[in-house]
Each structure stands twice: as C-alpha cells, then as structure tokens.
Amino acid sequence: MRKYLSVLLAASVSLGAGSVTAGNAQDVADLKEYFMKKFPGVEIASLKDGAYALDESLYMQFENVEEFPPWEDFAAKGEELYNKPFANGKTFASCFGDDVTKIRAKYPYWNSELKTVVTLEGDINKCRTDNGEKPFKGKRGSLAHVSGYIASQARGQIINVVVPDEPEAIAAYEAGKKFFYAKRGQLNLSCADCHVYQAGMNVRSELLSPTVGHVSHFPVWRRKWELADKKNNDGLGTLHRRYGGCNKQVRARPFKNQGEEYRNLEFFHTSMSNGLEWNGPAYRK
Amino acid sequence: MTKPVQRIASLISALVVSSVILSSTAMAADDAIAQGKKIAVDRKKGNCLGCHAMGDGVMPGNIGPPLIAMKARYPDKAKLRAQIWDATEKNPHTPMPPFGKHGALSDKEIDLITEYVYSL
Numbered sequence: 001m002r003k004y005l006s007v008l009l010a011a012s013v014s015l016g017a018g019s020v021t022a023g024n025a026q027d028v029a030d031l032k033e034y035f036m037k038k039f040p041g042v043e044i045a046s047l048k049d050g051a052y053a054l055d056e057s058l059y060m061q062f063e064n065v066e067e068f069p070p071w072e073d074f075a076a077k078g079e080e081l082y083n084k085p086f087a088n089g090k091t092f093a094s095c096f097g098d099d100v101t102k103i104r105a106k107y108p109y110w111n112s113e114l115k116t117v118v119t120l121e122g123d124i125n126k127c128r129t130d131n132g133e134k135p136f137k138g139k140r141g142s143l144a145h146v147s148g149y150i151a152s153q154a155r156g157q158i159i160n161v162v163v164p165d166e167p168e169a170i171a172a173y174e175a176g177k178k179f180f181y182a183k184r185g186q187l188n189l190s191c192a193d194c195h196v197y198q199a200g201m202n203v204r205s206e207l208l209s210p211t212v213g214h215v216s217h218f219p220v221w222r223r224k225w226e227l228a229d230k231k232n233n234d235g236l237g238t239l240h241r242r243y244g245g246c247n248k249q250v251r252a253r254p255f256k257n258q259g260e261e262y263r264n265l266e267f268f269h270t271s272m273s274n275g276l277e278w279n280g281p282a283y284r285k
Numbered sequence: 286m287t288k289p290v291q292r293i294a295s296l297i298s299a300l301v302v303s304s305v306i307l308s309s310t311a312m313a314a315d316d317a318i319a320q321g322k323k324i325a326v327d328r329k330k331g332n333c334l335g336c337h338a339m340g341d342g343v344m345p346g347n348i349g350p351p352l353i354a355m356k357a358r359y360p361d362k363a364k365l366r367a368q369i370w371d372a373t374e375k376n377p378h379t380p381m382p383p384f385g386k387h388g389a390l391s392d393k394e395i396d397l398i399t400e401y402v403y404s405l
Contacts (some may be wrong), residue, residue, distance in 0.1 A: 070336070189380060203336065204334060
C-alpha cells in the first residue's frame with residue numbers, strides 16, 4: 001500500500017511539474033487570446049508599444065517623440081561606460097562576450113546552478129563586482145544607461161523567456177505569477193486588475209496598458225522621471241524602478257530592488273510577452 | 286386665558302424658531318454635500334474621478350459606472366455607504382479600493398462622500 005502511494009505521489013508530482021511548465025506556454029497563449037478578444041483589430045505584436053498601440057493619436061505623438069529619442073544621449077553614456085576599462089583593464093565585454101547585440105534577449109533567465117532568476121541589471125553589477133569595481137547604485141543613472149545601451153543594440157530581436165522543467169524554476173515562475181495576480185496595498189489592486197482586466201480603460205486621462213508588451217521597452221524613458229530629475233533631465237529607469245513605483249501607487253511598500261520578489265515577477269512578466277520584439281529603450285509618459 | 290396679542294406673539298416666535306431650525310438643517314446638509322465633494326475629488330482622498338464620471342468633474346476615468354441617479358440606484362443610502370466602505374464585500378474581484386476597511390478614508394469622510402454621491 002505504501003509503495004503504491006509513493007508511486008502515485010511521484011507520478012502526481014512529475015505530472016504536476018510537467019503541466020506547470022506547459023503552463024507557461026499556455027499562460028502566454030491564454031493571455032494573448034484574451035487581449036485579441038478585448039482589442040479586436042489590434043495586432044498582438046504591436047502591443048510592444050503599450051497603450052500607444054490602442055490609440056492612433058497617442059501613437060502618432062509617441063512616433064514623433066521617438067524620431068529624436070530623448071533617451072539617446074543617455075544610452076550613449078551607457079556605451080561609453082560599457083567600453084571603458086575597469087581598473088583591472090578588462091571591460092564589460094569580458095563578462096558579456098564580444099557581440100553586444102547578443103545580450104539583452106538572454107535575460108531574464110533561470111540559472112540552474114544558482115537556482116535563481118538572473119536579470120540583465122543583476123549581471124551588469126555582477127560583472128563590476130567580479131572585476132573589483134563597486135556595483136552601480138539604485139535603479140537609474142549608470143545602471144540604466146548601460147542597460148539602455150545594451151537594449152538599444154538588441155532592438156527587433158524576439159522575447160523568449162524559457163521556464164525550464166525544474167521544480168525550483170517552476171516555483172519561481174509561479175511566485176512571479178502569484179505576485180502579479182495578488183491584490184495588494186491599501187488600494188487593494190493587483191497588477192492584473194489594471195493591466196489585464198481593465199487594460200484599455202482610462203484612469204482619469206491615462207490609458208491603461210496591456211500586460212502583453214509590457215517589458216519589451218525596458219529600461220524605459222519616462223517623461224515623468226525626466227521632469228522629476230531637475231538636475232540632469234534623465235528619464236531612464238530600470239524595470240524594478242517601475243515595479244517600485246507601481247507598488248507605491250497602490251500604497252504598498254515596494255520590495256527590494258533586484259530582490260527575489262521582483263526578479264521572480266520579472267521572470268513571469270517578461271515571459272508574458274514571449275514572441276514580441278525587444279524594443280528598448282522607449283519613451284513612455 | 287392669555288390675551289390675543291400675546292398668543293400671536295408666541296405663535297410668531299415659535300414659527301421663527303422652527304424656520305431657523307429647518308433652514309439650518311438644510312444648510313448643514315448642503316454643507317455636508319460640499320465637504321463630501323471636496324473629499325471625493327481630492328486625488329489623495331477619494332479620487333473618485335480616477336474611475337467614475339461624477340458631477341462636473343473633468344476628465345474622469347471610465348473603469349467604474351458613472352455616478353448618476355444615485356437615489357434611484359440606491360434607495361437605501363446605507364447600502365451606498367457600505368459600497369464605498371468596502372466594495373469587495375459584494376464582489377471580491379472589484380478593482381474599487383475598500384476605502385473604509387483599509388483605512389484610506391475615515392468614517393466621517395465616508396459619511397460626507399456618501400452625502401455628496403447620494404445627491405448626484
């Protein structure tokens with residue numbers, strides 16, 4: 001009897017695990033189908049431009065801004081930093097390889113040895129500390145510049161986050177998914193409340209963007225951040241900066257920058273745009 | 286027996302007193318509506334316009350239904366107040382924040398918002 005039970009248990013565990021991995025592909029397909037029904041006539045691929053894909057006049061304004069991209073000078077600063085040798089004489093290329101166009105689309109990924117989600121920003125700083133440099137601080141400035149340069153070199157490549165068939169990887173994906181769908185904060189809002197169920201609706205005059213297409217353009221250039229930075233007018237910020245802002249907006253305490261919660265969220269969240277193009281950095285309000 | 290003049294005088298004074306009481310009640314109600322409106326439109330308080338078209342508020346959101354004909358929709362004012370206090374009671378999936386339950390607004394503030402919304 002005991003033997004029978006353990007066989008049954010093993011079978012159910014492996015079945016369970018397998019079905020969750022299939023679950024990622026299914027989740028992506030389900031969400032895309034949901035938005036296709038919600039926004040008839042809107043190509044899913046066009047959602048890489050967020051809410052602008054839903055409104056022609058907003059899209060024209062967006063195109064105008066992107067003609068002379070406000071983020072360009074800051075991505076150029078990132079390029080300088082990328083090529084500037086560390087004190088030991090090495091550069092970022094010693095960590096990332098010689099082809100800068102092959103970096104952005106590798107992230108985020110599940111590291112089976114470390115059993116954790118690895119992000120681009122995490123590896124930029126790891127490269128610095130591995131080479132005896134101090135990590136870049138925070139969620140903007142040099143970190144966003146280097147990330148922005150790397151993103152700019154990978155525009156047009158396809159987002160393809162892989163959730164490997166490993167229990168810990170699946171658990172990280174599921175944790176990110178739970179984070180995304182769980183209500184939080186004094187305002188009791190989940191990410192999904194606004195960016196799945198109410199996507200395409202207005203909060204005051206702001207059009208809510210759909211989740212599919214969310215992560216493609218990061219690090220993002222936000223007009224709001226540009227205006228807030230009176231000294232440098234630097235509007236570039238990382239995905240985790242945005243996550244922190246979202247959490248504050250629903251009156252929840254933000255989680256730690258590059259901490260496990262946001263890395264797992266990034267893992268799930270980015271995978272929801274699998275099949276769309278990377279097109280960062282890009283302008284948003 | 287009191288004299289007719291005295292009787293008329295006391296009648297007049299009674300009328301004056303009662304009309305003062307009546308008009309001050311009406312004024313208090315108007316005042317509550319005005320105060321409630323202030324809290325309702327305040328972005329850091331009710332921020333109702335985030336999601337609802339409401340009165341003369343400009344550029345409202347459209348996530349929630351327009352706040353019109355509230356007396357017809359909520360014959361029982363207490364039910365309207367309960368909805369503002371915690372909309373998740375009726376629908377756990379609602380995007381409407383549970384303003385009272387989560388302490389985003391005080392009891393008094395919810396009373397005042399209810400007065401304003403009920404007047405729409």
